[in-house]
Amino acid sequence: MTGVPEDLGPTDRRPRPGEPVDGWRRRWAERARTLGGAARSRTRRFWAGAQPTLRQLWWTEEPATPVTTVDRRFPEPLVVPAQGQVYVFLVRVTFTWSSETARPELFGWYVDYFQPQATQRLHRLAVRCSVEVPPHRPRELHTALSAALAQDDPPPWTYARGEVTFTCEPDVTVHLDERVRRLLQPYWEQRIALECERDLARRRSEYAQERDRRDPAGPGRTGESRRNPPEPGLTGESRPTGESRPAGEPARPSEGTPAGRRGPRPGTQAEAFTPLEPLLPPPAPRPAPGQRPRPVPPDEPRPHKP
Missing domain, CATH: 3.30.479 (Tetrahydropterin Synthase; Chain A)
Structure with a gap:
């Protein structure tokens, strides 16, 4: 860079001494118009390229969503x-x-x-x-x-x-109304009790029908015997309530029953002797002639006299 000014061209150089001033102003006005047009065209191009970016940066308020x-x-x-x-x-x-x-x-x-x-x-x-x-x-x-x-x-x-x-x-x-509620309370209590009894009777009937389906009557069993089954112990056997015995099965003595109370076995003769009295004690020895009998203690059983 030197101290000598650069050549600015024919329109940019300063007026020389003796040169008319109107020509110099005309040239500067033309130069200004040329620079202004170039600046405006550049500004238009810049603005056209920057508009999409500016639209994205603009603040926009979305419509409010109604809240219930x-x-x-x-x-x-x-x-x-x-x-x-x-x-x-x-x-x-x-x-x-x-x-x-x-x-x-x-x-x-x-x-x-x-x-x-x-x-x-x-x-x-x-x-x-x-x-x-x-x-x-x-x-x-x-x-x-x-x-x-x-x-x-x-x-x-x-x-x-x-x-x-x-x-x-x-x-x-x-x-x-509370007054009507107090008047209706006895009626509804009685009605509820009757409905409960009816439901209980219906359930009992259903259980009886289900039991009859599970335990059908045997070949020699009548309807009366099915309704009134024999009590346990009278037929020589004891079974739980509701348990049935298959047809043709011999009676078995129940557990825990003494052997003396068992019935006769099927196919054997019944015992001809059934003791009705307890066994008598043996007779005491008789004393010899001229000898006094021995006194019997009160707790000792006395001999049987025929």
Whole structure:
């Protein structure tokens, strides 16, 4: 690099002394226009190449996904009159509230605002259905109320305030009055006892039929003997209850029975002698003539006198 300025060309050199100033300005203006056009074209090319990258870096907000908030409420039971206007029914209801437009922090406030309207709406239906139902038949009221909810006023019920919309689905159950429950308790106790006895008799009959199928009657066995089997020990054998002996099998003495009590064996003669009295002791020796008999101790058996 030297101190001599470089040759800038015919348009870039400074005006010389004596040269007109208008020509110099014209040349610089043309030079500026040329450089500006080149810069603009380069900028357009750079911007066209950078746009795809910039689009990926741009901040875009996706549409918010709606969130459904659900809550269940259990208000006090509704008291509706039964037939005759003396006893009542207790209608317990569960309200299921849901919304996609309410903010979570305000959801409870909206539910508290709409729930009295839903309770009054259900109470009108329950009173209309219960005035013709006897007080001891809660199932009929439940059926009638479910039919009224399905046909006359089907859920879900819709409630709106401004831009916020709520839906409500009621679920009802019917219970007896406590006074009617006390009156019906003896009847149901007796009915349950009778049903238990009937079930017990039916089971006994089924067990008897099953036992008869397992133990069919033999060739010489009658229906009476099948109903009343002989007691163990009377036929010379002892068998457990429910055990049958095959036909043609000889009787066997039971275990633990003394041998003197066994019956005669089949095919042999019965013993002709059966002792009826215990064996007598042998006679005592007689004393000699002129000799006194020996005294017998009290615990010694006395001789038998014929």
